Amino acid sequence: MGRNALEGKRVLLGVTGSIAAYKAVDILRRLQDRGADVRVVMTKNAARFVSRLTFETLSRQPVPGVEFQDWEQPGIGHIDITDGIDIALVAPATANIIGKIASGIADDTLTTALLALDCPLVMAPAMNDRMYRNPVVRKNIAFLKGTGVLFVEPGTGELACGTVGQGRLADPDRILETLTAALPSGELTGSTVLVTAGPTREPIDAVRFISNPSTGRMGFALAAAAAARGARVMLIAGPAELDPPKTACIIKVLTAADMSRAVLEQLPSADILIMAAAVSDFKPVQTFPRKIKKQEAPTSIELERTEDILTTVSKQPGRRFVVGFAAETDDLLANAVKKLKDKNLDLIVANDVLKQGAGFGTDTNSVIMLDRAGARTELPVMTKAEIASRIMDKVIELKKK
Ligand code: CTP
Numbered sequence: 001m002g003r004n005a006l007e008g009k010r011v012l013l014g015v016t017g018s019i020a021a022y023k024a025v026d027i028l029r030r031l032q033d034r035g036a037d038v039r040v041v042m043t044k045n046a047a048r049f050v051s052r053l054t055f056e057t058l059s060r061q062p063v064p065g066v067e068f069q070d071w072e073q074p075g076i077g078h079i080d081i082t083d084g085i086d087i088a089l090v091a092p093a094t095a096n097i098i099g100k101i102a103s104g105i106a107d108d109t110l111t112t113a114l115l116a117l118d119c120p121l122v123m124a125p126a127m128n129d130r131m132y133r134n135p136v137v138r139k140n141i142a143f144l145k146g147t148g149v150l151f152v153e154p155g156t157g158e159l160a161c162g163t164v165g166q167g168r169l170a171d172p173d174r175i176l177e178t179l180t181a182a183l184p185s186g187e188l189t190g191s192t193v194l195v196t197a198g199p200t201r202e203p204i205d206a207v208r209f210i211s212n213p214s215t216g217r218m219g220f221a222l223a224a225a226a227a228a229r230g231a232r233v234m235l236i237a238g239p240a241e242l243d244p245p246k247t248a249c250i251i252k253v254l255t256a257a258d259m260s261r262a263v264l265e266q267l268p269s270a271d272i273l274i275m276a277a278a279v280s281d282f283k284p285v286q287t288f289p290r291k292i293k294k295q296e297a298p299t300s301i302e303l304e305r306t307e308d309i310l311t312t313v314s315k316q317p318g319r320r321f322v323v324g325f326a327a328e329t330d331d332l333l334a335n336a337v338k339k340l341k342d343k344n345l346d347l348i349v350a351n352d353v354l355k356q357g358a359g360f361g362t363d364t365n366s367v368i369m370l371d372r373a374g375a376r377t378e379l380p381v382m383t384k385a386e387i388a389s390r391i392m393d394k395v396i397e398l399k400k401k
Helices: 019-033 052-059 095-103 109-115 129-133 135-146 172-182 217-228 256-269 309-314 332-342 384-400
Strands: 010-015 037-042 087-093 121-125 155-158 164-168 192-197 232-237 248-252 272-275 282-284 303-305 321-328 347-352 364-371 376-383
Touching (some): 010 019, 019 052, 019 087, 019 172, 037 052, 037 109, 087 172, 095 121, 095 135, 129 135, 129 164, 135 248, 192 217, 192 256, 217 232, 217 248, 232 256, 256 309, 321 332
Parallel strands (some): 087 121, 192 232, 192 272, 272 321
Antiparallel strands (some): 347 364, 364 376
């Protein structure tokens, strides 16, 4: 996204009671320099650090006070204030506001507005380093990240309280960069895309498992491609050593059963499901919690089938666009068509995993996409990022029909 992505965007800037509140003035100016229309909301404690008048003068808009009767008038009511907002930023965000939002507390203008938001929220924490390390604060941040809130980690350095540690409000450039990346844009703005990626692991004992060579690259590339088109992305990943796209929320899972649970939990809010994960088809009937000594190990392991997640999904109420994958070594098309029908998919992406430049662990892939109407699109060997982009184009095209 270019530097001017903020041009004409309506930004809600929440300022809370940290000594770094004065830095919000600079952030406001930078947002305005980029053409954003900024509406500021302050907490009572923020107003003790920087005056409301400063923000009112600079934003050329009334800044609601804390008391409801102060500002509850047509056009700036506590819900109205979030109308038409493209993105919200809380900078600086204190441990207090993080805790309140994580707990669903709405006891002043800012918290009420943040709970009523219908757009991405970015938080830039600033606090004492010991507070930032506090397990409750960590838990609140982790919880909010799981709900899609983006955090700009504070920097390390000398803090206002005289100590040195992590807690300084992040550099304004980094804050604006995250804000820009989180800005909804593109054809999938307003849609939630659920992507699964990577292998699953089915434990045999504490140190051994059944799995497959999937690295998660295709699924992670799809998550990035969906986010680039403005979607809210939930990425459910089995063990993978990749960095998730910055703007996706990641849920890490281990077994097929964990993945199934996570998919079913997220499904009600998903408009599109892309099952790119290489889900293990088998699991040991018995799992040992400790390491089996080799002298005591059985010579064969009894296996049972794991649940087929897509089949379970097809029986769930509600409509969503479902994309499945078919990893094959033989009869690629016939098997893919069968899976499309059996799993009630809207689109299937089939690949021959033995083909040069395709399949597990490579940076490239070559696939054939088949839709319900029987239309077929072949993509030659290209990077997984390009393949992901073409798959998203196809999903958007089919969804419009
Ligand atoms: N899949 C699933 N749950 C499983 C196994 C697979 O939801 N337990 C999904 C995969 O994520 C993929 C599609 O089903 O989108 C097809 O997976 P694939 O491994 O190609 O086929 P299987 O259904 O496992 O069938 P087979 O092993 O017979 O090819």
